[in-house]
Amino acid sequence: MQIQEAFTLKKYIDRDAIENHIHHSTLFLYFSSKTLKVIIASKSKNAVLGLFIFEVTDDFFKKSELDIESILNTLDFDKHGFSNIKIIVENNLHTLIPEALFIAEKADSYLKLNQTLSNDSKVLFNRLPKNMVNIFAISESFYNTIKAIFPQSEITHVVELLQQFFNSFSHKENKDNIYVNIHDSTIDIAHLKNNDLNFFNTFKVDADTDIVYFILSIAEHLKLNQDKLHISLFGDVSSSSSLIGLMKKYIPHVELMKRPDTFSYPASFREFQDQQHYLQINSLLCAS
Numbered sequence: 001m002q003i004q005e006a007f008t009l010k011k012y013i014d015r016d017a018i019e020n021h022i023h024h025s026t027l028f029l030y031f032s033s034k035t036l037k038v039i040i041a042s043k044s045k046n047a048v049l050g051l052f053i054f055e056v057t058d059d060f061f062k063k064s065e066l067d068i069e070s071i072l073n074t075l076d077f078d079k080h081g082f083s084n085i086k087i088i089v090e091n092n093l094h095t096l097i098p099e100a101l102f103i104a105e106k107a108d109s110y111l112k113l114n115q116t117l118s119n120d121s122k123v124l125f126n127r128l129p130k131n132m133v134n135i136f137a138i139s140e141s142f143y144n145t146i147k148a149i150f151p152q153s154e155i156t157h158v159v160e161l162l163q164q165f166f167n168s169f170s171h172k173e174n175k176d177n178i179y180v181n182i183h184d185s186t187i188d189i190a191h192l193k194n195n196d197l198n199f200f201n202t203f204k205v206d207a208d209t210d211i212v213y214f215i216l217s218i219a220e221h222l223k224l225n226q227d228k229l230h231i232s233l234f235g236d237v238s239s240s241s242s243l244i245g246l247m248k249k250y251i252p253h254v255e256l257m258k259r260p261d262t263f264s265y266p267a268s269f270r271e272f273q274d275q276q277h278y279l280q281i282n283s284l285l286c287a288s
Contacts, residue, residue, distance in 0.1 A: 007055060007056045010052070012051045012268040013040075017050075022077060026083065027084070029085070030088045030158070031089055031142075034055060037053050038052040047264040051266075062141075088161060089138055093111065094135065111137055121138070124136055130196060163197065165282050178190070178218065182243075188201075215231060216250060227252060234256070235279065238276070244256075
């Protein structure tokens with residue numbers, strides 16, 4: 001009897017480019033509860049060479065080393081053949097604090113102020129540009145699994161990539177602009193002020209109305225001009241989504257982010273819209 005696959009896979013790749021540049025490229029693995037997005041990018045070529053999307057019905061963070069190894073073996077490339085490997089975690093167990101307030105030995109106490117941690121939680125932190133520190137948590141078991149598969153890998157949180165992403169175009173700042181990154185059950189909302197990150201938070205959402213509510217509430221809290229409010233949207237959202245129509249009823253300007261034209265991509269990237277997988281495609285911003 002044939003065993004049904006425990007995951008689904010979509011891939012958009014330039015196979016020849018990957019094979020020719022694998023030893024000079026970075027492998028990015030974006031883990032969320034239901035999805036693993038794998039990006040292969042070459043800094044020297046200023047190119048994104050491939051995107052793999054694995055979806056599961058259970059939970060990636062609870063999978064065993066054997067399960068994740070089995071999934072990654074379907075990539076058809078040596079996962080250890082890349083010049084660099086970065087693990088990016090997407091969850092809502094994170095907080096940003098100023099470097100001046102940070103004491104490494106008390107990292108977990110900062111996170112516990114607004115997050116509930118389990119007994120299996122492992123708290124990590126990374127220092128970011130502009131004197132900020134990101135503190136985040138994953139399970140000890142998931143941490144051990146990743147380190148067993150990729151001993152030399154760097155583990156970061158998606159908010160750190162968002163920070164670099166926002167810093168890359170902060171000179172284009174519009175004071176009434178809010179950036180919204182859509183996930184399957186959460187959203188990230190950010191606002192820049194004076195070329196710095198003025199506001200950032202992650203919210204759990206169950207419906208389109210929740211997204212609009214959080215955006216308008218934050219705009220009011222930040223005292224933004226409601227008549228000039230501009231939303232830049234990216235992530236797991238389609239241009240035909242009901243969310244777009246709902247947002248336009250309450251928000252004067254709603255923009256779907258355009259894919260950077262400074263990078264080259266596989267031809268198969270035409271199969272999805274520019275704002276979709278946008279953050280992963282911008283992985284080159286932190287490629288070494």
